[in-house]
Amino acid sequence: MSYQFDVITTDVADAVRHVGGLMFDRNRAGWRVRVVTDDTAHRRALAILGAYVESPGQHGNASREPARVVRAVALPIGELNSAAGISEIGSCVQLLLWGAGPDSGPARPRPPIRQHLSTAAQIFKTQALRDVGLDPRAGPYEDFWPGKSFSAAASSRSVPSVR
Template sequence: MRFELDVLGGSVEDVVKNAGGRLFDRARAGWDVTVLIPKLHDGDVRPLQILGVRGVDLEAALTGPPRCPAAYLVAASLWVKDRRVRALVGSAVDSGMHTVMMWGEQCPLELTRRLVLESREMSSAARAFKAHAVAACGSDRTPTGFVENFRSATPIGQAALHLTSAR
């Protein structure tokens, strides 16, 4: 059984620029990473393939069979725009059964109180693959920095596990 991460973003470029390192590192660690994008076209998937993840149209995913990943990574801007994404993420946070991470400046106030700011240093391989994926998006800006920033909520059982193992 493999862990699953669902990434909900407004565009492939937004996902790659803000979370490409995290996606690559999770995929490399054996996770099944699925990026859900509104109006995803076949031409948009190359940057995702570079990172080792797959892309799915958001509409198809939200109207298809229910998904139950171990973790969600969500663009705050998409959360603001789409009530279905708000419902999905809100229930995931409320359940305490999923890790929920969010990127972006528009982090909603009701979630800001429940999500902790987290900075993750990307592996050197993730930085290299992210740079290639950003270039494949057609961006002329190469990503800089070694860190990606998210707000996150960890499931109750995992939080207890982390506290226990830290002793």
């Protein structure tokens, strides 16, 4: 069994700001961290965090894909319904969204998931933030909105907590 963490974004700097620490911590825990994007401007920042880049629709080398993979996905809340986002989500056990919180509507919104970052993640995220030209202060946590696990076949299971 192997683990893969996919970050889907159109803006690498935004992903570094919102998910950079989690990318680093998942990589250090043995996960493969892949960023799916057309943004080619900040590959060095992703390398600092231990992530590799693929273009949307690119499926990598099938021979290196393990037979059983546990996947988690993070993406901006605004890209959840885009065709590119949905086609890349595939089947995942956890879907994390970043950005402005979802509209509450008639139902009470779920509280955000607070991912505490290791000291090393904060240090490496600081370097990656500098590399993309953003304020290099990395806090001790990153907040995400829980999504639902998603399958292209319309699965609707709940997302397990990352606490």
